[in-house]
Amino acid sequence: MAIEYELTLNDYLSIFKRRWLQMLAVFIIILLAAISAAILLPPTYQSTGTILIESQQIPDDVVKATVTSYADERIEVIKQRVMTRDNLYRIIQKYNLYPKKIDTETTSTLIDNMRASIFVTILNADVQGGGKAAIAFKVGFEYERPEIAHKVANEIVTLFLDENVKARTERATETTEFLTQEVETLRKELEGVENRVATFKQEHSDSLPEHMEMHMTMLQRSESDIKEIDRDYKSTQEELRYLDVELASSKANIKTDINGVAVSPISELEKAKAELERSLILYKETHPTIRALKRKIETLEKTVEVKPETKPARADLASELVIAKVQAQIEAAKVRLASLAQQRKSLEAKVDQLQSQVTQSPQVERGLFTLMRDYENAKSKYEEVKSKQINAKIAENLEQENKAERFSVLEPPFFPDKPTKPNRKNVIALGFLGGIVAALSFALLLESLDRRVRGVDALTNLINMRPLVIIPYISTKSEIKRQKNFNKYLTLSILIGVGLLLLIIHFVYMPLDLLIVKIMARFA
Numbered sequence: 001m002a003i004e005y006e007l008t009l010n011d012y013l014s015i016f017k018r019r020w021l022q023m024l025a026v027f028i029i030i031l032l033a034a035i036s037a038a039i040l041l042p043p044t045y046q047s048t049g050t051i052l053i054e055s056q057q058i059p060d061d062v063v064k065a066t067v068t069s070y071a072d073e074r075i076e077v078i079k080q081r082v083m084t085r086d087n088l089y090r091i092i093q094k095y096n097l098y099p100k101k102i103d104t105e106t107t108s109t110l111i112d113n114m115r116a117s118i119f120v121t122i123l124n125a126d127v128q129g130g131g132k133a134a135i136a137f138k139v140g141f142e143y144e145r146p147e148i149a150h151k152v153a154n155e156i157v158t159l160f161l162d163e164n165v166k167a168r169t170e171r172a173t174e175t176t177e178f179l180t181q182e183v184e185t186l187r188k189e190l191e192g193v194e195n196r197v198a199t200f201k202q203e204h205s206d207s208l209p210e211h212m213e214m215h216m217t218m219l220q221r222s223e224s225d226i227k228e229i230d231r232d233y234k235s236t237q238e239e240l241r242y243l244d245v246e247l248a249s250s251k252a253n254i255k256t257d258i259n260g261v262a263v264s265p266i267s268e269l270e271k272a273k274a275e276l277e278r279s280l281i282l283y284k285e286t287h288p289t290i291r292a293l294k295r296k297i298e299t300l301e302k303t304v305e306v307k308p309e310t311k312p313a314r315a316d317l318a319s320e321l322v323i324a325k326v327q328a329q330i331e332a333a334k335v336r337l338a339s340l341a342q343q344r345k346s347l348e349a350k351v352d353q354l355q356s357q358v359t360q361s362p363q364v365e366r367g368l369f370t371l372m373r374d375y376e377n378a379k380s381k382y383e384e385v386k387s388k389q390i391n392a393k394i395a396e397n398l399e400q401e402n403k404a405e406r407f408s409v410l411e412p413p414f415f416p417d418k419p420t421k422p423n424r425k426n427v428i429a430l431g432f433l434g435g436i437v438a439a440l441s442f443a444l445l446l447e448s449l450d451r452r453v454r455g456v457d458a459l460t461n462l463i464n465m466r467p468l469v470i471i472p473y474i475s476t477k478s479e480i481k482r483q484k485n486f487n488k489y490l491t492l493s494i495l496i497g498v499g500l501l502l503l504i505i506h507f508v509y510m511p512l513d514l515l516i517v518k519i520m521a522r523f524a
Contacts (some may be wrong), residue, residue, distance in 0.1 A: 016443070019442075019443040019446060019447070021490075022439075022442060022443065022446065023439035023440070023442065023443050024439070026435065026438050026439040026442045027435035027436060027438070027439040028435070029435075030431055030434050030435035030438050030439075031428075031431050031432055031435045033431065034427055034428050034430060034431015034432070034434065034435070035428055035431065037422075037427055037431070038422065038424035038425075038427040038428050038431075039424070041422045041424075041427070042144045043144065043419030043421075043422075044142050044143065044144060044419055044420060044421045044422070045142065045143060045144070045145065045146040045149045045416040045418075045419050045420065046140055046141070046142045046149065046416055046420040047140060047141055047146070047149040047150040047152075047153035047154075047413040047414060047415065047416050048138050048139070048140035048153065048413060048414070049138070049139050049140070049153055049154070049157040049409060049411060049412050049413035049414075050123075050136055050137075050138050050409075050410040050411040051136060051137055051138075051139060051157065051160060051161070051407045051408070051409060051410060052135070052136045052407070052408050052409075052410035053071050053134055053135055053136055053137070053407060054406050054407070054408050071133070071134040072122050072124075072134045074164070074167070075120065075122060075134065075137055077167070078160055078163045078164055078167060079120050079160075081163050081167070082156065082159045082160055082163055083115055083118060085107075085111055087159065088111045088114050088115065089107060089110075089111060091114070091152060091155055091156075092110055092111070092114060094155075095148055095151060095152055095155075097110075097114065097143070097148065097152070098110055098113065098114075101113075117141055117142045117143060118139075118140070118141055118156060119138075119139075119140050119141075119142075120137060120138070120139055121137060121138040121140075122134050122136075122137045123135055123136040123137060123138065136410060139153065139156055139157050139160055139413075140153055140413070141153040141156060141413075142420070142421075146415060146416045146417070147415070149416055150413055150414070150415045150416065153413035154412070154413050157409065157412070157413060160407065161407050161408075161409070164406070164407045165406070169396075172392070172395055172396040173396055175392045175395070175396075176389065176392040176393050176395075176396045179385060179388050179389035179392050180389055182385050182389075183382070183385050183386050183389050186378065186381050186382040186385055186386075187382060189378050189382075190375070190378045190379055190382050193371070193374050193375045193378045194375065196371055196374075197368075197371045197372065197375055200367060200368060200371055201368070216358065218350075218354055219351060219354040219355065219358065222347050222350050222351045222354065223351060225343075225347050226344055226347045226348065226351070229340050229343050229344045229347065230344070232288055232336075232340055233337065233340045233341070233344070235287070235288045235289045235292075236288055236333050236336050236337050236340065237337065238289075239288060239289070239292040239333050240330060240333040240334065240337065242292070242296075243326055243329050243330045243333060244330065246296075246299075246326050247323065247326040247327060247330060269297065269300035269301060272293060272296050272297045272300055273297060275293055276290070276293040276294065276297060279293060288336070295329060299322060299325065299326075302322075
């Protein structure tokens with residue numbers, strides 16, 4: 001059984017000798033295609049600008065910004081806002097981009113092409129703590145014409161700067177508006193709690209905890225006043241009983257004591273003066289007992305001063321005056337008793353009211369404590385949000401005055417003086433290598449499709465026997481002549497084809513000298 005034959009170096013050399021013409025054709029075709037692509041591919045120019053991320057100019061401990069997101073996150077958000085359909089289509093129309101495609105391609109395709117031509121690269125730096133922070137980013141645009149690439153890059157950089165200011169200002173304004181609404185809501189809640197506290201205090205004004213001490217003092221004073229009135233009431237009752245006896249004695253023209261025993265005016269006067277002296281030790285001058293004794297002494301003194309030779313008519317008149325005076329004193333004492341009774345009744349009502357207020361004070365204090373706790377909570381929330389609102393307003397002013405973190409142009413987009421792609425030398429080098437690989441692959445493919453047996457080793461491997469005699473291939477004169485003619489005509493055809501191609505390019509497309517200069521410029 002024949003085994004698979006493995007090609008040797010001589011076999012590969014034989015294949016090369018047989019297939020060199022096909023291999024050369026494939027190599028030249030691919031190399032020419034690569035050269036054509038390197039020459040004909042339009043150049044792409046790239047204009048790039050660098051934007052620096054500047055930190056906040058005022059320290060954070062003085063004014064804290066309301067925009068606290070990371071810079072790379074904001075850059076991505078701004079990128080999405082800048083690269084919207086409206087913005088990109090406006091730029092396409094403004095600078096007349098893709099004029100060859102604008103009539104054949106859809107708007108979405110043009111916008112996608114432009115998005116692919118825009119690039120944003122974030123530049124990070126190591127920070128203390130082992131992390132990385134964005135300190136700048138590059139924005140660029142690629143296009144076939146350098147002046148258009150430069151203008152569009154400037155336009156995109158401007159959009160990034162404007163969008164950053166707009167986004168930060170809007171976020172700060174939204175924060176301020178939100179906190180303002182919260183402050184207004186909390187203010188209304190605080191006013192509601194204040195109204196409830198005021199209403200509660202008004203409804204229980206007599207039982208408030210702060211009035212407890214005053215009520216206790218008033219209660220003690222009222223009870224003391226009741227005792228004083230009771231003493232005055234008893235004293236007035238005694239005075240009234242004495243006046244009743246005195247009135248009866250006056251009417252009988254006989255002076256008697258309390259027990260009805262007749263006494264002389266002089267002894268009675270002395271007795272009244274002695275009693276007055278004793279009473280002054282116990283009572284004040286304004287005490288009813290003192291006043292009654294003084295009136296009694298005055299009456300007795302007037303009685304004693306009446307002389308014996310006074311006429312009977314005058315004595316009767318004096319007696320009537322004394323009776324009238326005593327009656328007046330009795331009426332005054334009764335009025336005083338009634339007044340004291342009314343005062344005592346009023347004081348008792350006041351004491352009952354004060355006792356009720358003192359009793360209700362703990363319940364009122366409990367309800368007031370609950371309301372005051374709600375009031376303090378509402379006040380604390382209001383003051384906290386109010387403070388945040390003030391800080392947010394300051395931060396908003398900080399954003400509007402561009403004193404917070406901002407984007408600044410570190411390096412404006414430059415005018416590109418040479419294309420960034422395609423790399424024509426690499427294209428030709430790739431075509432050269434690709435032509436070699438393709439030529440070898442094509443030769444091997446032809447050999448694998450050709451089932452003829454070539455060479456002694458292949459025949460020996462096929463029949464498992466070595467040939468006795470090897471007869472080399474003998475070319476006839478006609479074959480040699482035909483081969484030489486074929487090679488001559490092929491070379492001549494190639495030369496004529498190249499010459500005709502150069503003439504066509506020179507007269508139809510571009511003069512050869514200008515073409516050579518242009519090609520050299522592209523490869524420069």
